[in-house]
Amino acid sequence: MLALTRKKNESIIIGDKIEITVLNVQGEQVKLGISAPREISVHRKEIYEQICIENMAAAQTVNNEGDKLKDLYSLIKSSQPK
Amino acid sequence: MLHFKTRNFGEIDIDEKMVIKFDSGLPGFSDAHRFTIICDPEDLDDPDNPFCWLQCLDDTDVAFCMVNVEKFMPSYDPLVDEQELADLGECDPDDYQIFNFVVIPKDPREVTVNLKAPVIINTQNMTGKQIICQNDDYDVRHYLFSQRGVNYAGSDKEKK
Numbered sequence: 001m002l003a004l005t006r007k008k009n010e011s012i013i014i015g016d017k018i019e020i021t022v023l024n025v026q027g028e029q030v031k032l033g034i035s036a037p038r039e040i041s042v043h044r045k046e047i048y049e050q051i052c053i054e055n056m057a058a059a060q061t062v063n064n065e066g067d068k069l070k071d072l073y074s075l076i077k078s079s080q081p082k
Numbered sequence: 083m084l085h086f087k088t089r090n091f092g093e094i095d096i097d098e099k100m101v102i103k104f105d106s107g108l109p110g111f112s113d114a115h116r117f118t119i120i121c122d123p124e125d126l127d128d129p130d131n132p133f134c135w136l137q138c139l140d141d142t143d144v145a146f147c148m149v150n151v152e153k154f155m156p157s158y159d160p161l162v163d164e165q166e167l168a169d170l171g172e173c174d175p176d177d178y179q180i181f182n183f184v185v186i187p188k189d190p191r192e193v194t195v196n197l198k199a200p201v202i203i204n205t206q207n208m209t210g211k212q213i214i215c216q217n218d219d220y221d222v223r224h225y226l227f228s229q230r231g232v233n234y235a236g237s238d239k240e241k242k
Contacts, residue, residue, distance in 0.1 A: 038169045039105045047214060051199045052110035054222045055212075058183040058196070059111070061147045062090055068190045069147070070131055072227075 088142040090135070091120060101139060102203055102210045105169070109199070109212060114138045117210065119203075120145075133184070136201065148181035149195055154226055160200050160215035170204040170211055179203045183212075185223070194223040 004012055011021040017037050024031040034042045043051075083095045102117045116139040121131070132153040138144035151158045160180070170178075181201045185194050197220035203210040 041106050041109075041166075043109075043214060047198075048109055050222050051196070051212070051214060054185065054196045054199070055108055055110040055146070055183060057185045058146045059144050061145075061184070061186045069133055069184075069186055069193060072190050072193075073132065 084139070086137075086139055086142050088137055088145065090145045091137065094120070094137075096139070099208070102208050104210045104212075106211055111138070111141075111144065114140050114144060116140050119148075134181070136181070136183075147184045147186060148201065149184050149226070151180070151182045151195060151197065151200075154195075158197065159217075160197070160213075160220065161217050162200075162202070162213050162215050166211065166213045167202070170202065170209045171207045173204040173206050177205045179205055184226070191227055193226045194221075195226050196222050197224045198222045 006012065006022045008022050008025050011019050013019050018040065019035045021033040021035075022030060023033045036042055083097060084101070085093065085095055087093050096118050100118050102119070104115050104117055106112075107114050117136050118139060119134055120137050121134040132150045134148055134150075136146040136148050158180075179202070181203070183196045183199075183201065185196075187193065197215075198217070199212050199214045199222065201210060201212045
């Protein structure tokens with residue numbers, strides 16, 4: 001990992017198109033501004049990792065499990081009060 | 083017609099007009115840009131079947147089971163960053179379709195849905211994106227058939 005030290009209002013540029021600017025520093029919190037092309041998504045790491053994990057789990061589902069789900073849903077619907 | 087051999091559905095033929103472009107890919111699947119939706123022969127609005135599949139065309143082993151959450155939770159209302167939505171291009175509000183990925187464990191009654199990161203599709207220009215919504219109270223792993231939900235660690239209160 002490359003480590004660079006920046007002060008408030010200083011920036012880092014990644015490749016040609018991604019720029020990260022230190023907007024504010026307050027105590028332990030650093031506020032960062034990110035500009036990137038629209039096809040590159042930017043997220044807080046911990047939530048992004050969580051979504052990746054869930055997506056991997058979701059991609060493990062095979063079609064016959066989907067059928068089980070359909071039957072289950074029908075059962076639930078038919079047992080619900082009208 | 084485009085022809086694909088898929089792991090889940092065998093050989094399928096897809097009209098080019100039914101290809102949905104995910105320019106940003108999906109978290110964990112950054113090279114997956116082309117998808118199509120596969121429903122059972124019944125209409126997606128059939129109350130007995132709120133589920134469908136998002137089949138990847140770039141990697142035909144990859145498919146996601148999705149659900150139309152509103153059928154279970156009419157109050158589902160993900161708050162999405164305007165800029166992220168703008169990435170999908172212009173769209174009439176009624177022409178967005180929102181789906182959520184579903185994880186089906188061994189016991190299907192324990193199925194969970196990712197409320198935190200809905201998949202939003204602009205059906206006018208056939209583009210899609212999985213967008214992480216700003217709601218603190220939506221889980222990545224919400225039990226579809228019960229009141230339980232599992233919060234992810236950390237809360238996301240700052241605006242972009």
